[in-house]
Amino acid sequence: MTQAQPSLEFIPPAYNPLVWQAAKRILPLWLGYNHDIVDVKIDNSTELIRLYEEFQQGKTRFMLAFRHPAVTDPPCIAQLFWNQLPQIAKQQDVKLKSPVHLHFIYDRGIPLWAGDKVGWIISKLGSTPIRRGALDRVGLRSIRDLFVNGDFPMAAAPEGATNGHNEVVSPIEPGIAQFGFWCQEDLIKVGREEAVAIAPLGIRYFYKTAPWQYLEQLLSNLEVDSGFKQTPAETMGLTNGITLSPSQEADLYGRMYALAEYLLSLMEEFYSKFYQQKISTSEGELSSRLPALLDAALKVAEQSFAVKPNGNISDRCRRVEQAAWNRIYREDLDKLTELAPAVRGLADLVASEAELRLWHMRLVETFVSVTGHYVAEKYTVERLADTVLLLWKMVAKLKGESNIKPPYLGKKWVQLTAMPSLQIADYWEQYQNNRRQAVSDMTQDLQQSLEQSILE
CATH class of the missing domain: 3.40.1130.10 (Glycerol-3-phosphate (1)-acyltransferase)
Incomplete structure (x- = not known):
């Protein structure tokens, strides 16, 4: 917008x-x-x-x-x-x-x-x-x-x-x-x-049908798109519907976790370097680092809108969203088409900046329920797919894509x-x-x- x-x-x-x-x-x-x-x-x-x-x-x-x-x-x-x-x-x-x-x-x-x-x-x-x-x-x-x-x-x-x-x-x-x-x-x-x-x-x-092969292919694509790997990894030879061996389970989970840690480090550096957010990078487990990153990303949006960081993450997201809407959907301007060009230009600038700041909130919103141990505590294809799709969503946001159809993983x-x-x-x-x-x-x-x- x-x-x-x-x-x-x-x-x-x-x-x-x-x-x-x-x-x-x-x-x-x-x-x-x-x-x-x-x-x-x-x-x-x-x-x-x-x-x-x-x-x-x-x-x-x-x-x-x-x-x-x-x-x-x-x-x-x-x-x-x-x-x-x-x-x-x-x-x-x-x-x-x-x-x-x-x-x-x-x-x-x-x-x-x-x-x-x-x-x-x-x-x-x-x-x-x-x-x-x-x-x-x-x-x-x-x-x-x-x-x-x-x-x-x-x-x-x-x-x-x-x-x-x-x-x-x-x-x-x-x-x-x-x-x-x-x-x-x-x-x-x-x-x-x-x-x-x-x-x-x-x-x-x-x-x-358990989409093991599709998940492996999606992971491989994400590794390259995110910059984690320069070329696609060698295929593990997984087949949809065929139960994984313990070693295949461990390898697939390890790749997903490594990608998640890489993306976390990438975003920690991003917010520390360009938004002066103090984050203890590359220390501790993913489950403890992720909340600190989400808090930092949300603070970037909150500070731009002068919104106080009160309540839980979801409450904070909603207040940021409303603050952005107040700058985009202008109740204080009756007839936008009748504004002087310079005044309209300022209104458009405020709206475009609000939309940019909303990006940080949307990123947080995507990961608000991620715990870091969802798959490890109960390894199922559905839990693995949930997590890989969240990583896909994040990479899509970083690539500037929006409102795109999720990748096909089967019926x-x-x-x-x-x-x-x-x-x-x-x-x-x-x-x-x-x-x-x-x-x-x-x-x-x-x-x-x-x-x-x-x-x-």
């Missing part, structure tokens, strides 16, 4: 049944063609069917709280609800009225990088946006209204953003629990007696796991006495439920 833009307006949810019908038909093909996802499976479907039936009967309002490892999570959940859950319900002698759908809560930034067409489709599917880095009163009012009066249940990702890990749940935000309590309050105010529930949903991706299937719902009624008395503690307790219970949902 090199030019100042008009202020970011709220995109009202405007469900259109014709758009939903078209999306419902296209979705399975789109998942397979664009994202190599060939199957979506659900464990404990009875829980979701019961909740949805009670919703349609006017007995329950609920919000689906789903894990968020990848950008394909909402489409996979839509595939389940639009095309599969009605058929599964029918097999269980439950008749769900069409359409079986959800009001998704999405980050207002998605249409900025995905495009206006995607923003239009999301709106016409009845989804509602929220700006995470600011007090978005309009967005919050829309969510509260849909939770109480919407034609469909709600759906949101309590982690707030994708983390690129199949088997790591990021610290979840308290907003989901608060929405539940607000919904209960709003129902009581108008004399309605529906129960309110939060429905945790786990999600994991698995490869149909995947998705496992969704519905966990027992959390009932607001079970926390209501506590909420009446101590609202903050009730929200905290329910958030912790939701965290534990989501973590349980991705265990073997």
Whole structure:
């Protein structure tokens, strides 16, 4: 973004049944063609069917709280609800009225990088946006209204953003629990007696065939593109779908770890040399060095926007993003086209500088959940792929690429796991006495439920 833009307006949810019908038909093909996802499976479907039936009967309002490892999570959940859950319900002698759908809560930034067409489709599917880095009163009012009066249940990702890990749940935000309590309050105010529930949903991706050969090739490409090696390494002779020997496992992991350490050293030097960030380079394990690097990168962005480094990494990222948006999407300038050329030039300069500083925050955002021992503690092809793809994402950023399709690693299937719902009624008395503690307790219970949902 090199030019100042008009202020970011709220995109009202405007469900259109014709758009939903078209999306419902296209979705399975789109998942397979664009994202190599060939199957979506659900464990404990009875829980979701019961909740949805009670919703349609006017007995329950609920919000689906789903894990968020990848950008394909909402489409996979839509595939389940639009095309599969009605058929599964029918097999269980439950008749769900069409359409079986959800009001998704999405980050207002998605249409900025995905495009206006995607923003239009999301709106016409009845989804509602929220700006995470600011007090978005309009967005919050829309969510509260849909939770109480919407034609469909709600759906949101309590982690707030994708983390690129199949088997790591990021610290979840308290907003989901608060929405539940607000919904209960709003129902009581108008004399309605529906129960309110939060429905945790786990999600994991698995490869149909273990892509060992593809992963080795991708690693080889990354080694060269990053400057770690001058020429591609000699092939290890791995074959997709063939279990690795212990020595092959060790060699492949060693190459990945060595590349990660090289990239870490490269970025430590970059931030020390060009941004005067004090980082103890090349000392200690990757797991201890990475947080120091992320902190330094985030400070570069924070200092440029005069944002104080308060809270956890995710909180800091959101505040930096909002500060950048304030400089790009100008609420203080009514008509950009009518500005004097010199004034417009200054506005464009501020916007382009803000976009450059956002690069540092995006880098941090990519690695916010990386621990340094994710693969070592449990060596699976999915965990290795998660990590290599994060390294690919980093190298792509360093190369100046953006919004590019991830490299092909083979066909995947998705496992969704519905966990027992959390009932607001079970926390209501506590909420009446101590609202903050009730929200905290329910958030912790939701965290534990989501973590349980991705265990073997």
